[in-house]
Amino acid sequence: MSDFIQTREDGVLTLTFNRPDRRNALSPEMRIGLREALEQTRIKGDCRCVLLTGSGGSFCAGADLDLDTILSRRATIEGEMQRGINQIVTLMRDLAVPIVAAVDGPAAGAGFGLALAADFLIVSDRARFHLSFPKIGASPDAGVVPALVNRIGAARATAAAMLGQPMTSDQALALGLAYARVPADDLVKEARALARTLSEGPTRSYAMTKRLVNAAVAGQPVEQALALEAACQQQAFATQDFEEGVRAFADKRAPVFTGT
Numbered sequence: 001m002s003d004f005i006q007t008r009e010d011g012v013l014t015l016t017f018n019r020p021d022r023r024n025a026l027s028p029e030m031r032i033g034l035r036e037a038l039e040q041t042r043i044k045g046d047c048r049c050v051l052l053t054g055s056g057g058s059f060c061a062g063a064d065l066d067l068d069t070i071l072s073r074r075a076t077i078e079g080e081m082q083r084g085i086n087q088i089v090t091l092m093r094d095l096a097v098p099i100v101a102a103v104d105g106p107a108a109g110a111g112f113g114l115a116l117a118a119d120f121l122i123v124s125d126r127a128r129f130h131l132s133f134p135k136i137g138a139s140p141d142a143g144v145v146p147a148l149v150n151r152i153g154a155a156r157a158t159a160a161a162m163l164g165q166p167m168t169s170d171q172a173l174a175l176g177l178a179y180a181r182v183p184a185d186d187l188v189k190e191a192r193a194l195a196r197t198l199s200e201g202p203t204r205s206y207a208m209t210k211r212l213v214n215a216a217v218a219g220q221p222v223e224q225a226l227a228l229e230a231a232c233q234q235q236a237f238a239t240q241d242f243e244e245g246v247r248a249f250a251d252k253r254a255p256v257f258t259g260t
Contacts (some may be wrong), residue, residue, distance in 0.1 A: 004033030005055075011048035011199035012192070013041060020056020022104055025064040031084045038091040044186075046198035048259050050095065051191060052100040052118060057184075062109025062132065062142075070136075085110055089143040092117040093214060096207035098198045102191035103127045103169075104184055113142025119210065120198075121177060121222060122191050124184040127169040129177075134164045150217050151177055202241040203259040208232035 005016040014039055021182065024030075041047055074078060092099055092114070101118035108130040115121055115129070133140050140161050149156035149231070152175050160167065172178040178214035182190045197199055215228055236242055238260045248255035 002033075003027045003029040004037075004042055006033075006037055007149075008047065010196055012051055012195045013037070013047040013049070013052070014051045014192075014195075017060050018056075019056040020054075022064065022241070023058040024054040024056070025061040025063035025109070026085075026110060027064060030090070031070060034086065035088050035091065038088065038095060041097070042091060042095055045096070047097060048051050048196045048203045049097055049158065050099045051102065051112070051195040052099060053191065054104065057101040057126075058105040059101075059107040059127070060111030061106050062111045064121060085113070085142050089113060089117045094210075096210070098195075098206050098210075100191055100195045100198070102187055103129075105186050106130060108132050110142035110144075113140075113147065116147040116177070117133040117143060120179045120194060121172070122180045122182065122194060123169040123172055123178045123188065124182060125169055125188040127172065127178075127181075129172055130169040131161050131164055134162055151175070200257065202239070202245065202255075202257045203239055204239045205236050208236055 001018065003017070005014075005018050007014045007016075013109065015034060017030055018024075019025060019027060019030065050244060085155045098120065099118040100120045101115045102122050102124075103115050104124040104127060106128050107115045108128075109132050112129050112131060131140060131144060145157060145161060148160060152160075156175070158163070167175075167177075169178065169181050173181045178193075179255075180190070211232060212225070212228060215225060220228070241255075241257045244257060245255045
């Protein structure tokens with residue numbers, strides 16, 4: 001069976017890490033599959049929301065720490081990262097549709113980074129987040145440091161990255177990393193419901209919102225942020241979804257958005 005599964009339903013592309021015997025540690029097939037799926041979504045524009053999850057009670061344990069596998073990458077890791085996980089995080093950040101990450105069980109190392117690269121993080125009550133890099137003498141990757149610094153501050157980010165202490169789902173929710181926390185038995189249902197709701201929304205508007213959020217996270221000056229808001233609003237006003245939204249408001253009915 002494939003390490004990486006893709007399914008489509010009602011405008012939602014579901015991407016599933018499927019290596020439960022290794023807690024969905026990233027294999028070459030998983031990295032390539034995820035990168036290619038995101039790239040095709042960017043090019044074709046054929047889905048309206050992405051749902052990223054894992055099978056077997058785990059999200060993603062990060063890099064495969066099989067001794068022979070990890071040591072064989074010592075001389076090539078920089079290039080592998082530039083062609084692999086770095087491209088994946090960039091694609092997730094820039095993708096013009098919302099991404100929901102549903103985390104059950106461990107999200108460690110690069111798995112934590114992938115979860116943080118999503119627009120919505122919904123977690124089960126047994127989700128655990130762990131920056132395991134210091135345990136093997138490695139440094140953080142997959143964008144976890146900038147993501148954590150921007151969201152929880154430098155002090156907490158430094159502690160998480162250097163001490164490698166696990167973070168519970170309650171802590172992730174309290175710190176503002178997670179959008180919602182649900183019982184494990186309800187995670188798939190709730191995540192799919194959220195993804196479906198987003199897929200039925202004004203996805204062109206969502207794409208512009210992502211641009212504004214990313215610019216703010218990057219520390220864009222207020223003057224530039226205001227200019228970007230005006231440019232995005234100009235684009236939003238030109239969409240069919242905007243016209244539908246305004247007409248629906250006037251008619252006192254629910255809008256039917258098409259992503260155009």
